[in-house]
Amino acid sequence: MLKKVILTFLGLCGAWAGYVIYDLLGQSFPEWITLFGGSGSVSGGLVFAALGAILFMLIGSISAEPFISKIQSFVSSFSTMPMNELTAGATGLTGGLLMALLLYPSLAWLGTAGQLLGVGVTLICGYMGLRIAMEKRSELATLWTSGRWGREELSDERKLEEHKILDTSVIIDGRIADICKTGFIEGTIVIPEFVLEELQHIADSSDLLKRNRGRRGLDILNKIQKELEIKVWIYEGDFEDITEVDSKLVKLAKVLQGKVVTNDFNLNKVCELQGVSVLNINDLANAVKPVVLPGEEIMVQVIKDGKEHGQGVAYLDDGTMIVVEGGRDYIGTLMEVLVTSVLQTSAGRMIFAKPKLLEKAQ
Numbered sequence: 001m002l003k004k005v006i007l008t009f010l011g012l013c014g015a016w017a018g019y020v021i022y023d024l025l026g027q028s029f030p031e032w033i034t035l036f037g038g039s040g041s042v043s044g045g046l047v048f049a050a051l052g053a054i055l056f057m058l059i060g061s062i063s064a065e066p067f068i069s070k071i072q073s074f075v076s077s078f079s080t081m082p083m084n085e086l087t088a089g090a091t092g093l094t095g096g097l098l099m100a101l102l103l104y105p106s107l108a109w110l111g112t113a114g115q116l117l118g119v120g121v122t123l124i125c126g127y128m129g130l131r132i133a134m135e136k137r138s139e140l141a142t143l144w145t146s147g148r149w150g151r152e153e154l155s156d157e158r159k160l161e162e163h164k165i166l167d168t169s170v171i172i173d174g175r176i177a178d179i180c181k182t183g184f185i186e187g188t189i190v191i192p193e194f195v196l197e198e199l200q201h202i203a204d205s206s207d208l209l210k211r212n213r214g215r216r217g218l219d220i221l222n223k224i225q226k227e228l229e230i231k232v233w234i235y236e237g238d239f240e241d242i243t244e245v246d247s248k249l250v251k252l253a254k255v256l257q258g259k260v261v262t263n264d265f266n267l268n269k270v271c272e273l274q275g276v277s278v279l280n281i282n283d284l285a286n287a288v289k290p291v292v293l294p295g296e297e298i299m300v301q302v303i304k305d306g307k308e309h310g311q312g313v314a315y316l317d318d319g320t321m322i323v324v325e326g327g328r329d330y331i332g333t334l335m336e337v338l339v340t341s342v343l344q345t346s347a348g349r350m351i352f353a354k355p356k357l358l359e360k361a362q
Contacts, residue, residue, distance in 0.1 A: 010060035011053040018052020085134065092133020093126055100125035162187040163233070163258030167249050168198050170262050170281055172217040179284070180228050185261075188231040191221060192252055194238055198245050250274050286349050289318050294339050297356060301334045302327045316351075325354045 100122040107118045164187055170176050171191075179185055199221075203214030225232050239248050246267050253260050259277040262268060271278035292298065300314035300322055312327025314337075324330070324337055337353035344350075 010056040014052035014056025015049040018048040088133045092129040096125040096129020163256045165190045167262040169264045192235045302330045322351045
């Protein structure tokens with residue numbers, strides 16, 4: 001189809017060129033044109049137009065294939081580019097050309113030199129606008145995806161919507177899918193492409209444990225996208241000047257004004273230092289665990305030694321570890337203990353207790 005359009009266009013151009021040549025020859029060499037009916041002859045003009053069309057179409061048919069392949073490769077290269085890069089590039093180029101258009105009248109007093117200088121200014125402004133927009137494509141993409149331009153006019157319902165940015169650890173953990181299913185996570189789930197690349201790298205690892213963890217993370221993402229009624233946005237942007245994935249997550253959270261969802265203790269601390277809101281899955285898990293207060297009595301089974309001399313270790317049904325002072329002698333025994341203290345951090349909750357039998361003996 002494209003080849004036919006090109007050949008048709010070249011045929012029309014050749015016919016016009018042939019007729020123009022016939023007219024010029026009629027004015028410069030009238031004796032030659034008498035062979036075709038003389039100057040102004042319709043038949044002569046048609047003959048030259050036909051010859052011009054045939055010549056141009058012949059040249060076009062020879063060079064059309066390489067030209068078409070170049071166009072198709074050019075179009076394919078653009079079609080593979082992310083939409084945010086295409087939009088940012090078009091916006092920057094348009095802005096640069098508009099700037100050059102504003103500067104062009106000031107060069108008119110230079111005459112011909114001003115016209116030549118205007119061409120250079122146009123090229124420079126267009127290139128600068130394109131480069132600046134491509135460097136800031138992540139911020140520009142955020143403006144038209146999050147609607148930050150007119151934030152004051154947004155409805156209250158829209159203002160409540162936030163971006164929740166998932167990191168690799170919380171995806172592999174898997175609990176995020178169940179949390180999303182319950183409806184406790186609102187807004188849009190953002191999955192950065194650089195997190196997907198890291199997850200894919202883990203899934204392709206030669207280590208069996210890492211490979212299984214990576215594949216489980218990919219399964220969790222597939223579940224979130226296909227089975228849950230929640231908005232999911234695969235963020236295609238990247239921060240090429242930043243190498244660490246955690247640093248990219250912090251930067252993205254600042255750009256989107258969103259929250260990082262993680263269970264990584266170190267990333268949690270980095271986000272707090274950078275002033276970025278963070279949702280720690282471990283904090284949520286600790287918050288919904290049964291509340292145990294000092295002085296309460298609970299029934300546990302001591303299953304192993306503790307780190308300190310004479311200690312025993314037991315676990316609640318939710319996985320909370322209980323350190324029983326003097327519990328080493330009761331390993332394998334179901335016993336009642338008295339809670340003495342509770343230690344809670346982002347890494348988890350730990351309960352300290354002592355056997356109730358010792359309390360009664362005292």
